[in-house]
Amino acid sequence: MKKRDVGDHENKCSKEHMRLLLKKVDDINARLQHQPSERCKFMWRIENWSETLENAKRKQTTDLHSSAFYTGYPGYKLCMRIHPDDCTSGYVGVYLVIMKGDFDHQLRWPFPYSYRLTVIDQQPDGNNVSIWFDPTAPGAESSFERKTHELKSLGLGCGRTKFISHLDLTKRAYIRDDSLLVRAEILIKK
Structure with a gap:
């Protein structure tokens, strides 16, 4: 060659x-x-669960809100909402709530990401209860619109009324040290 x-x-x-x-x-x-290229996770520890549940059953407390968290920077401002004794009595309702945030003008609306809500089983062989949600599902759109007023920023959110029954909470270690752990996981696609 x-x-x-x-x-x-x-x-x-x-x-x-x-x-x-x-x-x-x-x-x-x-x-x-x-x-998904990123996962935003938020863990909420609800202490004094037995007292919280009793207050809910007596209609003294209807719902609780977690502290706010962002999906990133810039990101959507969210919180979790829980009904210890939801409308259907005997069940815990768990929801994700879109809030008015600092970066809303930079974000795509309605909120576009799927997410999972989980009640954590607090024992080594945990049997968590999880449900995935798709914000693009029919009927969900209004829960994921941009919030325009701070006072209305704690809307209903989107989740499940019958997330877990009070009876199921006692079958495993969902309640430990009188605390319930709930997690939100948002799948962020770039």
Whole structure:
């Protein structure tokens, strides 16, 4: 093989290898765009559960709100809401609430991310109770609109009225040290 032929061969191979490498990078980027790239998790510890539940059964407390949290920077401002004795009596209701936030003008509306709400089983072989929610599901849109007034920012939210029964809470270690743990996990797609 002549020196010139070797040079041409190396040039062709280099270009082909570079083309294959760039195609592989493009394939990886395309896959990443269709997968959640970030998860925002918020854990809420509700202490004095027995007293909270008794107050709810006597209609002294109808619901509780967690502290607010953001999905990122900039991000959506959210909180969790729980009904210790929801409308259907005998059940705990758990919800995610969209709040008026500092970055709302920079974000896409309505809130676009799927999320999971979980009541944590606080024993080593935990049997958590989780439910996934899709904000694009029919009927959910109004719960995920941008909030325009601070006073109305603690809306109903979106979740499940019959999330877990009071009876099921006692079957495993959902209540430990008189505390209930509830987690929100938001799947952020870039």
